[in-house]
Amino acid sequence: MTRADAKVLLEVKGLHANVAGVEILKGIDLVVRAGEVHAIMGPNGSGKSTFAKALAGHPAYEVTAGTATFEGRNIFDMAAEERARAGLFLGFQYPLEIPGVSNAAFLRLAYNTVQGARGKDELDPLEFDDYVREKMKLLEMDASFLDRSVNDGFSGGEKKRNEILQMALLEPRLAILDETDSGLDIDALRVVSGGVNRLLTRDNAVVLVTHYQRLLNYIVPDYVHVMEGGRIIKTGGRELAVELEARGYDWLKGKVAA
Amino acid sequence: MSTVVGATHPYIASLLNGCESGHDQLSWLGERRAAALERANALAVPTTRDEEWRFTDITPLTRVPFQPAVAVPHPGADDVAKFIIPEAGVRLTFVDGMFAPELSANAGLPYGVVVTSLAAGLATHGSVIERHLARHARFEQDVFAALNTARLRDGALVWVAKNQQCPTPVQLLFLSTQKAVAAYPRCLVVAEAGAELTLVEEYASLVDNAYFTDAVTEVAIGDGAQVRHVRLQREARDAFHIATCAVALAKDANYASHAITLGARISRHDLSVRQGGEGAEARLDGLTLIGGRQLADTHTLLDHGRPNGRSRQLHKCIVGGAAHAVFSGKIAVAPGAQLTDSAQESRNLLLSNKAHVDTKPQLEIFADDVKCAHGATVGQLEAEHLFYLQSRGLSEQRARNLLTYAFGAEVIDGIPVPSLVEQLEETVLAETQSAE
Ligand SMILES: Nc1ncnc2c1ncn2[C@@H]1O[C@H](COP(=O)(O)OP(=O)(O)OP(=O)(O)O)[C@@H](O)[C@H]1O
Ligand SMILES: [Mg+2]
Numbered sequence: 243m244t245r246a247d248a249k250v251l252l253e254v255k256g257l258h259a260n261v262a263g264v265e266i267l268k269g270i271d272l273v274v275r276a277g278e279v280h281a282i283m284g285p286n287g288s289g290k291s292t293f294a295k296a297l298a299g300h301p302a303y304e305v306t307a308g309t310a311t312f313e314g315r316n317i318f319d320m321a322a323e324e325r326a327r328a329g330l331f332l333g334f335q336y337p338l339e340i341p342g343v344s345n346a347a348f349l350r351l352a353y354n355t356v357q358g359a360r361g362k363d364e365l366d367p368l369e370f371d372d373y374v375r376e377k378m379k380l381l382e383m384d385a386s387f388l389d390r391s392v393n394d395g396f397s398g399g400e401k402k403r404n405e406i407l408q409m410a411l412l413e414p415r416l417a418i419l420d421e422t423d424s425g426l427d428i429d430a431l432r433v434v435s436g437g438v439n440r441l442l443t444r445d446n447a448v449v450l451v452t453h454y455q456r457l458l459n460y461i462v463p464d465y466v467h468v469m470e471g472g473r474i475i476k477t478g479g480r481e482l483a484v485e486l487e488a489r490g491y492d493w494l495k496g497k498v499a500a
Numbered sequence: 501m502s503t504v505v506g507a508t509h510p511y512i513a514s515l516l517n518g519c520e521s522g523h524d525q526l527s528w529l530g531e532r533r534a535a536a537l538e539r540a541n542a543l544a545v546p547t548t549r550d551e552e553w554r555f556t557d558i559t560p561l562t563r564v565p566f567q568p569a570v571a572v573p574h575p576g577a578d579d580v581a582k583f584i585i586p587e588a589g590v591r592l593t594f595v596d597g598m599f600a601p602e603l604s605a606n607a608g609l610p611y612g613v614v615v616t617s618l619a620a621g622l623a624t625h626g627s628v629i630e631r632h633l634a635r636h637a638r639f640e641q642d643v644f645a646a647l648n649t650a651r652l653r654d655g656a657l658v659w660v661a662k663n664q665q666c667p668t669p670v671q672l673l674f675l676s677t678q679k680a681v682a683a684y685p686r687c688l689v690v691a692e693a694g695a696e697l698t699l700v701e702e703y704a705s706l707v708d709n710a711y712f713t714d715a716v717t718e719v720a721i722g723d724g725a726q727v728r729h730v731r732l733q734r735e736a737r738d739a740f741h742i743a744t745c746a747v748a749l750a751k752d753a754n755y756a757s758h759a760i761t762l763g764a765r766i767s768r769h770d771l772s773v774r775q776g777g778e779g780a781e782a783r784l785d786g787l788t789l790i791g792g793r794q795l796a797d798t799h800t801l802l803d804h805g806r807p808n809g810r811s812r813q814l815h816k817c818i819v820g821g822a823a824h825a826v827f828s829g830k831i832a833v834a835p836g837a838q839l840t841d842s843a844q845e846s847r848n849l850l851l852s853n854k855a856h857v858d859t860k861p862q863l864e865i866f867a868d869d870v871k872c873a874h875g876a877t878v879g880q881l882e883a884e885h886l887f888y889l890q891s892r893g894l895s896e897q898r899a900r901n902l903l904t905y906a907f908g909a910e911v912i913d914g915i916p917v918p919s920l921v922e923q924l925e926e927t928v929l930a931e932t933q934s935a936e
Contacts, residue, residue: 342906
């Protein structure tokens with residue numbers, strides 16, 4: 243839901259970023275207000291994940307120009323963990339496996355770290371166990387995933403569910419979900435989308451990076467952006483996603499968003 | 501029984517100061533000690549010119565003429581409390597090489613399980629001891645095993661009779677308390693056919709001192725018997741620790757080793773497992789976690805002497821600071837040891853640019869129908885993993901610790917004693933913090 247008077251959560255202006263000395267992001271502008279759902283679409287290699295990771299603070303992405311503020315703070319002055327604690331969440335396109343660390347311990351550590359930083363109460367293992375099981379129920383996740391190592395041997399879809407579980411626990415102000423729908427079966431897509439919708443309020447926002455219009459039937463976007471060659475070349479409403487699904491990206495090539 | 505000509509090597513001579521043979525009541529024991537003394541006298545302190553010591557320079561050891569303890573220390577039960585493993589129903593404690601019955605415990609062992617000092621065991625189980633003592637740990641070419649055997653006065657005896665199970669883990673605890681003292685711990689572990697045993701052998705100190713532990717452990721596992729052996733080396737950071745463990749496996753015997761190396765300035769662990777019967781199985785897990793200026797060297801030998809043997813080995817090193825870890829793993833397959841199935845993995849994590857690891861697999865295969873896989877990796881923590889954890893709010897330091905811990909967890913989680921797993925998990929998390 244867009245409201246002109248809603249608080250600006252994220253404001254990106256003229257963002258340029260390099261990876262390994264190569265410029266990938268070539269001037270991105272984006273404003274996300276509280277209560278909004280944005281979708282970013284675009285061909286493979288257009289820079290969507292790079293944009294998401296640069297915002298989340300990945301050290302390999304070197305910001306060479308432009309600004310980005312999160313609730314008024316310059317995020318490039320903040321370490322990745324500070325951004326997370328401030329309420330920025332990245333759902334990974336490829337969540338990492340960490341054999342040897344139990345998912346339960348990891349989730350609790352993340353939860354308590356973020357809670358502590360926000361001046362809220364931490365939970366001991368027993369309290370946390372109750373809490374996380376509640377959240378897992380909403381995502382129709384089996385409790386056995388708590389005992390396994392983080393993402394270790396999880397199927398593609400299970401990893402994505404685990405990402406949304408983390409989002410549910412960390413209660414971010416702004417969640418950037420990078421292809422959370424890829425790898426989900428039809429039922430899982432419904433469940434995970436339902437989970438995301440339930441987390442959306444007037445005070446937070448989500449940016450969905452996706453290749454498929456289908457996701458946007460479940461989580462309805464206010465804006466759809468098309469990224470190409472490290473720029474947002476077009477922005478429209480949800481109907482743009484439908485059009486892209488029908489026509490592909492070719493007709494947009496060479497255009498730059500007005 | 502001749503008394504001895506002096507040692508050819510001055511440092512060995514200093515270590516042997518006051519050591520004589522010829523006073524044993526038992527002639528076989530006297531002969532073995534005399535033979536060891538003779539070898540100790542003949543051998544030199546190894547240098548980096550010796551192939552087996554190529555990466556490990558022990559000159560710092562040779563600057564101190566360590567002597568056996570004279571004063572018998574009496575640490576209180578409180579000092580020892582933190583080393584006690586609650587699961588272990590029986591514990592033998594040795595302080596500076598000497599048996600400390602007052603710090604030992606025996607919650608009542610079933611018939612057929614004996615855990616006692618070697619000295620006491622000689623009276624009741626002489627023939628078992630005679631059959632095995634100094635028969636597995638070869639000292640002909642190993643000056644430290646020879647020294648230990650020549651210095652042999654007491655030690656630990658663990659014996660499990662045929663088809664008996666030891667119901668709880670047995671803990672053998674070797675504590676050091678005094679500066680400049682040399683201790684020569686000795687363990688003899690015998691599991692007769694069909695027996696089962698879980699053993700925890702631990703080396704630790706009550707004070708941060710420079711001392712020297714020269715340990716020898718022999719483990720004989722009979723037909724179809726099973727021994728799980730946890731070895732925990734957490735000596736003082738200034739200590740020297742050189743240990744030999746020789747394991748002999750009979751037909752269908754099963755041995756699992758979990759060797760954890762945390763302490764000592766310079767440490768060396770030689771573990772040899774000889775499959776002397778068909779179908780024997782060995783699992784060797786090792787974890788070395790060191791930092792500062794520590795040096796930890798692990799040499800293992802898996803000797804497949806008979807057909808149908810199986811071995812699995814995973815050795816991991818986590819090296820911080822300017823520390824240096826060495827792993828040399830030899831796998832030998834004798835002619836005729838067909839259908840041997842052996843796999844070895846050496847995985848290493850360097851936490852700093854000055855940390856260093858030498859890893860060296862050695863395969864000596866003389867049979868043609870065998871499977872022998874081996875691999876080694878050396879790496880650092882991955883940026884992607886760190887970023888993943890940081891993106892969930894964890895500080896970089898916390899993320900590093902957690903990933904380091906995760907790297908070691910694979911070995912620690914395999915330890916069959918839950919309280920030890922918990923304790924080690926905490927240690928690894930804390931140690932990695934201090935290793936940075
Ligand atoms: N660490 C890196 N090293 C080298 N090149 C990189 C790195 N990360 C990204 N790139 C390059 O940057 C470009 C943009 O990649 P990015 O992952 O952002 O694309 P994407 O839009 O997310 O694509 P997809 O839809 O396939 O996920 C690609 O050409 C990619 O190869
Ligand atoms: Mg991508």
